[in-house]
Amino acid sequence: TDLLSVTLNRLTLKNPILVASGTFGYAREMQPFLDFSKLGGIIPKTITTEPRIGNPPPRTIETSAGLLNSIGLDNDGIDLFLEKHLNYLASLETALIVNIAGRSIDEMAVMASRLDAFGDQIAALELNISCPNVSGGVDYGTQPELTEKMLKQVTESCQLPIIAKLTPNVTSVVDIAQAAAAGGADAVSLINTVQGTAIDWRRRKPILGGIFGGLSGPAIKPVALRVVCQVARAVEIPIIGVGGISNIDDVMEFIVAGASAVQIGTANFYNPGLATQLVGELEQVVLEEKCAHVSELVGSLVYPE
Numbered sequence: 001t002d003l004l005s006v007t008l009n010r011l012t013l014k015n016p017i018l019v020a021s022g023t024f025g026y027a028r029e030m031q032p033f034l035d036f037s038k039l040g041g042i043i044p045k046t047i048t049t050e051p052r053i054g055n056p057p058p059r060t061i062e063t064s065a066g067l068l069n070s071i072g073l074d075n076d077g078i079d080l081f082l083e084k085h086l087n088y089l090a091s092l093e094t095a096l097i098v099n100i101a102g103r104s105i106d107e108m109a110v111m112a113s114r115l116d117a118f119g120d121q122i123a124a125l126e127l128n129i130s131c132p133n134v135s136g137g138v139d140y141g142t143q144p145e146l147t148e149k150m151l152k153q154v155t156e157s158c159q160l161p162i163i164a165k166l167t168p169n170v171t172s173v174v175d176i177a178q179a180a181a182a183g184g185a186d187a188v189s190l191i192n193t194v195q196g197t198a199i200d201w202r203r204r205k206p207i208l209g210g211i212f213g214g215l216s217g218p219a220i221k222p223v224a225l226r227v228v229c230q231v232a233r234a235v236e237i238p239i240i241g242v243g244g245i246s247n248i249d250d251v252m253e254f255i256v257a258g259a260s261a262v263q264i265g266t267a268n269f270y271n272p273g274l275a276t277q278l279v280g281e282l283e284q285v286v287l288e289e290k291c292a293h294v295s296e297l298v299g300s301l302v303y304p305e
């Protein structure tokens, strides 16, 4: 029986467990470790119009509080993506959600309309309007007016379902999520990484080549849960929860907080098989909770009066 299917407006997935952009490459390297067809979907690393070399090294470090990265959207660009990766990714018997970033609204809309032509291979687009590591990369995700304008233009340029991935590095994620909903987004992914840095005090130097970076992993789960709770209570839009998920209890916390689906990110680096394992565990929990469908658990958190 179907306990786990999810519908995020125009996007339907066989289950709510996805792998987060930037933590799964273009899937090829992960093939030995898991059965892709068990996943709800795969979100490959952000692509941009032109190839990018990213920030100087070091670009990732493990701190005692989590992983810090300043990759800077290193990627081969959309042409090589279409040429080298799309057919492989589309062959994987799971939903392919292509993550894109543009430096302007027009650039994002042009990328979306190019990808629209591959609508038979792509389930949805995720707009990265929240990368902390490129200059100008977050404007569209930190100003509600620009977020709405971006979403409107992209949804006009493209028939595919659209997910907006939002940054936690703002005063009110609720305002940005509201703007994404007003612009026609099918769902929001909450959250991208939390801005941070690391310092080698003896050398009097920042450690990351990019100086500042994005913190991920279990350290940011409370931040992500807080944002999911806030948006779930204030905005009518499906939520994909992401931030520090490393076991089934983490998944359930996001679901009861209001996430219809979740993304596994940093944990993929430590345990590539985790995401598929969580699909089975989620099915068990739904049965144990005597629910006919996982959707009964979404947003079931009870707040004190």
Ligand code: DOR
Residues within 6 Å of the ligand: 022, 046, 069, 070, 071, 072, 073, 074, 128, 130, 131, 132, 133, 134, 192, 193, 213, 214, 215
């Ligand atoms: O933490 C992040 N790092 N978030 C992004 O959206 C992109 C990535 C990078 O490439 O720097």
